Amino acid sequence: MQILSLVWGILAIIGMLVFFLPCLGAFNWLHIPFSAVGLIISIVALATAKTPNRTGAVVGIVCCSIAIVLGLIRLAVGGGVL
Numbered sequence: 001m002q003i004l005s006l007v008w009g010i011l012a013i014i015g016m017l018v019f020f021l022p023c024l025g026a027f028n029w030l031h032i033p034f035s036a037v038g039l040i041i042s043i044v045a046l047a048t049a050k051t052p053n054r055t056g057a058v059v060g061i062v063c064c065s066i067a068i069v070l071g072l073i074r075l076a077v078g079g080g081v082l
Contacts, residue, residue: 001044001045001048001049002055004041005056005057005059006060009060009061009062012031013067016071025078028075032068032072036068039061042061046061
């Protein structure tokens with residue numbers, strides 16, 4: 001589950017970088033829920049991890065959180081809320 005959260009976090013960051021391009025900012029309406037689901041999966045992976053190595057889950061949490069915050073900022077600056 002930690003690998004899933006790590007991959008989801010990486011995809012969230014890549015999507016955030018792509019949707020910062022002009023004319024693609026409206027896709028943040030789809031990207032923010034995608035990142036929120038990844039954040040939930042990462043939190044569950046962190047809570048259920050038995051091993052001391054929880055790096056994948058922590059990286060997933062950080063990446064998804066950054067993607068959500070910057071996506072919301074992009075929507076606010078770009079006038080995404082009409």
